[in-house]
Amino acid sequence: MRNARQDEFQTKALPLLDEVYGVALRMTHNPEAAEDLVADAYARAWKNLDQFQPGTNIRAWIYKILTNTYINNYRKKHREPERVSLDAYDRIEDFYLYNRLTQQPRSFHADPVESVVGQMTNEDFKRALDKLPEEYRAAVILYDLQGLSYQEVAEAMDVPLGTVRSRLARGRKMLQSSLWTHAKEAGLLADGFQVGSAVRRKS
Amino acid sequence: MSHCEDVLDHLYEYIHSNDFPSDGGTEIKKHLQNCRSCFSRYEFEQRLLERLRNAGCCQCPDSLKKKIQFLIKQF
Ligand SMILES: [Zn+2]
Numbered sequence: 001m002r003n004a005r006q007d008e009f010q011t012k013a014l015p016l017l018d019e020v021y022g023v024a025l026r027m028t029h030n031p032e033a034a035e036d037l038v039a040d041a042y043a044r045a046w047k048n049l050d051q052f053q054p055g056t057n058i059r060a061w062i063y064k065i066l067t068n069t070y071i072n073n074y075r076k077k078h079r080e081p082e083r084v085s086l087d088a089y090d091r092i093e094d095f096y097l098y099n100r101l102t103q104q105p106r107s108f109h110a111d112p113v114e115s116v117v118g119q120m121t122n123e124d125f126k127r128a129l130d131k132l133p134e135e136y137r138a139a140v141i142l143y144d145l146q147g148l149s150y151q152e153v154a155e156a157m158d159v160p161l162g163t164v165r166s167r168l169a170r171g172r173k174m175l176q177s178s179l180w181t182h183a184k185e186a187g188l189l190a191d192g193f194q195v196g197s198a199v200r201r202k203s
Numbered sequence: 204m205s206h207c208e209d210v211l212d213h214l215y216e217y218i219h220s221n222d223f224p225s226d227g228g229t230e231i232k233k234h235l236q237n238c239r240s241c242f243s244r245y246e247f248e249q250r251l252l253e254r255l256r257n258a259g260c261c262q263c264p265d266s267l268k269k270k271i272q273f274l275i276k277q278f
Pocket of ligand 1: 206207208210234238239240241242
């Protein structure tokens with residue numbers, strides 16, 4: 001015998017497993033830990049199903065439980081040292097990557113935006129995301145990547161709305177500046193025009 | 204709401220679409236149709252987010268799916 005909530009869980013929460021696992025993997029950086037986290041979160045959701053308000057967004061509810069489980073249980077065991085200089089990031093402008101790329105000289109055959117955003121691999125993007133300190137990473141993942149609302153992210157992370165907004169703004173800056181650094185180091189800008197002292201082909 | 208600065212302030216919310224600043228959605232849309240500089244940023248940020256979203260995509264292992272199905276039957 002199943003009730004309406006259990007039905008909703010089966011039909012709407014279980015099909016989310018791929019994307020929820022993806023988020024858990026980005027939070028934990030570790031496939032085994034991600035599996036444990038998702039199993040824990042789903043078990044908790046199932047046991048506490050009576051706390052779910054029918055008619056509200058079950059996806060946001062699942063992410064709330066996942067994030068809470070991660071923050072309360074998981075993070076303590078695997079605490080990562082996070083010393084970032086926030087001031088340094090606050091001095092970075094908005095739209096940092098766009099501004100850097102569009103200020104590059106265009107060559108005949110290379111559009112800087114295309115050669116960077118188009119050429120970077122999924123691995124590059126994942127790595128940049130993984131480098132973010134966890135509270136910024138969680139905000140960016142839940143809002144920008146998973147499309148939760150400010151309110152839903154605030155509830156998931158148990159912080160005020162203003163904190164969500166400032167973590168998002170900083171998180172995006174950190175992400176964009178690390179993508180920019182990577183693009184330079186990987187030489188993605190070097191094709192077609194020069195960066196700093198770099199490549200001039202002898203012919 | 205037709206100044207670039209106001210539009211750029213809400214650009215991510217516009218892209219996100221769940222968090223339109225109250226009734227600003229249509230104003231932003233109009234502005235983006237007429238302002239090349241804002242539209243170009245909009246396109247870029249959208250594309251960047253798309254790549255980030257796709258980069259994180261992955262499949263939940265079948266063993267985990269089975270484990271969760273099993274857990275659910277237990278309680
Ligand atoms: Zn504009």
